[in-house]
Amino acid sequence: MELEHYQQIALYGFIGALILGAIASRTQFCTMGAVSDWINMDSLTRMRVWFLAIGVAILGTQAMHLSGMIDLRESIYLNTNFTWLGHILGGFIFGVGMTMASGCGQRTLVRLGGGNLKSLVVFLVMGITAYATLRGLFALIRLEINGPTTVDLTETGLTTQGLPGLLGYLTGISAELAGFICVVVIAGGAIAFSLRDSEVWKQFDNLLAGIGIGLIIVGAWYTTGVLGYDDFDPLQLEAASFIAPVGNSISYVMTYTGSSINFGIAVVFGLVAGAFLYSIVSGTFRLESFSDKNDFINHFIGAIMMGFGGVLGLGCTIGQGVSGVSTLAIGSIITLIFIITGSVFALKMQYYLYDDLGWKYALKSTLRDAIPHARD
Amino acid sequence: MTEANQELDARNLNCPLPILKAKKTINKMESGQVLRILATDPGSVKDFEAFARQTGNELLESTESGDEFHFLLQKK
Numbered sequence: 081m082e083l084e085h086y087q088q089i090a091l092y093g094f095i096g097a098l099i100l101g102a103i104a105s106r107t108q109f110c111t112m113g114a115v116s117d118w119i120n121m122d123s124l125t126r127m128r129v130w131f132l133a134i135g136v137a138i139l140g141t142q143a144m145h146l147s148g149m150i151d152l153r154e155s156i157y158l159n160t161n162f163t164w165l166g167h168i169l170g171g172f173i174f175g176v177g178m179t180m181a182s183g184c185g186q187r188t189l190v191r192l193g194g195g196n197l198k199s200l201v202v203f204l205v206m207g208i209t210a211y212a213t214l215r216g217l218f219a220l221i222r223l224e225i226n227g228p229t230t231v232d233l234t235e236t237g238l239t240t241q242g243l244p245g246l247l248g249y250l251t252g253i254s255a256e257l258a259g260f261i262c263v264v265v266i267a268g269g270a271i272a273f274s275l276r277d278s279e280v281w282k283q284f285d286n287l288l289a290g291i292g293i294g295l296i297i298v299g300a301w302y303t304t305g306v307l308g309y310d311d312f313d314p315l316q317l318e319a320a321s322f323i324a325p326v327g328n329s330i331s332y333v334m335t336y337t338g339s340s341i342n343f344g345i346a347v348v349f350g351l352v353a354g355a356f357l358y359s360i361v362s363g364t365f366r367l368e369s370f371s372d373k374n375d376f377i378n379h380f381i382g383a384i385m386m387g388f389g390g391v392l393g394l395g396c397t398i399g400q401g402v403s404g405v406s407t408l409a410i411g412s413i414i415t416l417i418f419i420i421t422g423s424v425f426a427l428k429m430q431y432y433l434y435d436d437l438g439w440k441y442a443l444k445s446t447l448r449d450a451i452p453h454a455r456d
Numbered sequence: 457m458t459e460a461n462q463e464l465d466a467r468n469l470n471c472p473l474p475i476l477k478a479k480k481t482i483n484k485m486e487s488g489q490v491l492r493i494l495a496t497d498p499g500s501v502k503d504f505e506a507f508a509r510q511t512g513n514e515l516l517e518s519t520e521s522g523d524e525f526h527f528l529l530q531k532k
Contacts, residue, residue, distance in 0.1 A: 108499050108502055110471065110499070112471070112472070113471050113472070113499070113503075116471060116472035116475065116476075117503075117506065120472055120475050120476055120479055120507075121475065121479070121506060121507050121510040121511060122510055122511075123506055123509075123510045125506070179472070182470035182471055182472075182473075183470070183471070191470075194498070196470075198470065364498055366496075366498070366523055368468065368470075368496060368497075369468065370468065371467065371468030371469055372468075375468065375469065427472060427476075430472070430473070430476055431476055431479075431480065434476065434477065434480050435480075
């Protein structure tokens with residue numbers, strides 16, 4: 081059977097995601113865990129692994145962009161309609177949600193493959209909410225937020241929302257030089273930060289997660305941008321992302337005979353399959369369920385926040401945090417900062433809520449930690 | 457077998473809750489006392505190793521029985 085062009089690209093996406101699923105399962109790569117380790121045990125190791133992935137992804141992606149192999153302006157991230165409030169609110173809401181639902185989109189899919197039934201609920205609720213935020217009822221709220229606040233960057237003379245464009249605009253240096261400077265400073269900074277800790281480069285699993293995931297994102301851009309390039313059958317230029325594509329995957333299953341596979345959907349299925357195969361081979365597959373009613377409620381609300389925030393902010397900790405940041409889009413960097421902020425907020429709230437002194441006390445204590453010199 | 461002074465049931469909870477609850481509980485214990493933690497999240501094995509390394513509390517035991525993980529953590 082000869083595969084159509086778009087099916088071929090989806091197949092490559094599936095295979096890449098299989099590998100990603102196995103790597104993420106083996107190394108327990110978790111972006112929410114990275115924030116949790118930082119806040120709850122003062123350890124930055126997993127955060128450094130995440131930043132290693134970001135640094136590697138920027139290097140490879142920008143090398144392809146600057147050499148003309150791919151044109152990142154065709155991705156959603158560099159759009160000249162700059163939805164700054166969506167990035168801030170979406171990022172924050174997603175960050176709170178992923179902390180309540182015990183992991184980001186990527187982690188949810190990996191856990192689902194490993195037999196976690198909580199992740200099945202998160203997967204479905206997050207996917208349906210994401211779809212409703214793209215095209216359904218919640219899209220009205222999204223448009224209310226983005227409509228009045230979107231800035232058309234072309235009016236200011238910018239052609240993308242990339243940092244290099246902004247640097248060139250402000251300083252008058254050429255686009256190539258501005259791109260080069262941004263790559264050296266941001267990717268170099270991310271990699272230097274990650275390798276400062278010997279735990280990162282002495283442990284194979286940490287290097288595997290950081291470099292492996294970074295390279296898979298580069299591979300995803302190559303797949304949709306170079307292999308997927310076709311004048312007669314143009315495909316969306318994209319890399320791995322795990323919120324909107326989860327909604328599309330559910331829709332694909334429900335409307336199978338009337339719809340076609342795409343790269344994003346194939347990556348979702350590939351990630352779950354990779355994690356499932358790894359858990360079977362390594363003997364770690366186990367069915368897990370909710371501990372009690374509160375555990376269910378937390379995951380359920382968290383999943384809604386992930387679906388809504390993930391679409392409003394245009395991505396998750398991988399979709400925006402690695403894929404988006406690798407395009408050097410300002411919106412991606414804002415979303416990433418606010419995802420981390422939202423997660424820190426939720427972790428602190430969880431910590432103080434365990435004192436059983438009510439949410440007002442928890443909120444006050446959380447804010448006091450955020451502003452150390454503030455007094456009530 | 458080391459006797460535990462207190463036990464924390466973190467079964468069926470996922471990251472970050474087992475660590476968060478353990479941190480909360482051990483903060484209220486006396487130096488030298490031992491906390492037994494029961495968990496089912498496979499990620500908790502690495503998490504408690506890192507928690508012990510970072511906080512200086514000693515991880516006396518980390519065992520697996522059936523679908524459960526048991527940890528003994530001694531407060532520094």
